[in-house]
Amino acid sequence: MEIDLISYASKIRGWNAAFKVSFAVLLMILCIGLNNPYVSAAVIIGMAYLIVVKGGLSVREYLLVLAIPISFILLATITIAVDFAWKPIGQYNLHLGFFYIFTSLEKLEEAIFMILKVFAAVSALQMMTLSTPSSEIISVMRKAHIPKLIIELMNMIYRYIFIILDVYSKIKNSADSRQGFCDFKTSLHTFGGIASNMLVISVKKANGYYDAMEARCYDGEMIFLEEDKKITMIQFISAAMFISVLFLIWGFTK
């Protein structure tokens, strides 16, 4: 859970969570709504500034996080750029036995703009996740009137994830030290065994946690102490300015 760790260490964690979440969501909507490469480039630069300069994350780590979706982006944009046909059409084509794959400058341009757009939206999402711990994001969702039952489940799932991961790493180590992953077939068996044991242990733990929560008067709602973080005027004005600059860029390059 690298992202979780980074978000707790971020220097802009002290900013108001609702502000960061709504700013990020607004930017994502603008990216896909305006669909303009210059706007995307501006968002990428702006978010990199917020995360690296303001948030204090090293460039290398930021690039590593940004690179996570790279395989999807490559595969999905190649698919947009390249097309099939029975006849040799398009600017560039390659004959593959029965059919041709072809592409054109226009399509390549579309693919590159696509990559820019996806990276812009992803970096807006990263701005939010790399500076806001999940518990704060959940509390923003609570304020946005997502049903209580769902918020409750999210709060519990978020905490249980770390418990199960801990269980997993212990079982995996002991299986590994007994040659549990020596070849493919054994690995499959070991993995299946680990997963079923993980479920057994998590059900046991869930029973234990239920008893513990019941003993502390749990009645269907967990209430957490939340820091009160105020939005400063400067943050609000900068965000509004950034968004108006995006609209200006869009207006001029439409």
Added chain:
Amino acid sequence: MNLREKKIVSLFAVFAGLFGITPTAYAMHIMEGYLPPKYCIAWGVICLPFLAAGYFAIKKQAAQNRKSMTLLAMAGAFVFVLSSLKIPSVTGSCSHMTGTGLAAILFGPFAVSILGIIVLIFQATLLAHGGLTTLGANTFSMAIAGPILSYGIYILCKKLKVNNNAGIFLAASIGDLFTYCITSFELALAYPSANGGVVVSALKFLGVFAPTQVPLAIIEGILTVIIVIGLETYAKSELIGIGYMDGGVK
């Protein structure tokens, strides 16, 4: 090299490139920003009735027995962790289970829709896979369509008295393949091919993702069977507690 040889070499280069980036961890999560706004909204709206059904099912369960909330939460966390683990693979690339087939068999398709959307939100915020604007499309393919088909196949196999393990294998792997087909269809609908429309585009997406997704579906099926065998051996009472085996399996 003559022209023909050059073509062959370039063809192999393309395929090598595709296989080279096979470590597609979560290739089937549509990334943030990939879908145009109207498709984001449309898929979100399509999900709503299923999510509502899941919500009321969970609410009823929670009202009857508060304990089921902690169990459901653990189930959600379990699916998240399962989907974040590297599974053994032949090529050494790193791939992941979806875990949705298993979850549908164990917890029923309605609860999975709610657990699924929560897991997808956490995958977006904790693992940077998927996104918030594409949440609707991803929820439909991974938390609704796949699990419902898995569950349907599982029940059908049980009715037809097919061997239990074979039924589970079919449910998990076909559910996985169905998820992959639905995702390709979602992508194709948003980006139809200029020469042939949605169908050609869907074929393109299916083809591009096939090298990773087809072996993955088979491995997912095998693993799900191994997991369920393990559970039935060691955890009968827990399985009854979470509702599996209600319908008189075995």
